Amino acid sequence: MNGVVEIETALRQLSRQDKWQIARWLLKDLEENGHGPAAERAPVTAVPLPDSATRRRRIFGEKVLPNMVLAAREEERW
16 A cells, blocks of 8 residues: 555445544554644643723723724614
8 A cells, every 4th residue: 555545445444443443543653753633732821911991091091982883883874
């Protein structure tokens, strides 16, 4: 077997149990060699989110800004 089509054809002829056994072996082999899904995951780190309310107050002060979506909806004709 030297082609993907030949391998696919041979796999289709196997029983379901044999297919699962090959799949488990392949996933285990990929993870051991650093190519599996576990190796591709980056460590999860908490990213601090910006405080948009504080930024808005720093820029605009205590002004009340209109909701632009509501203002645009009032202008539209339905």
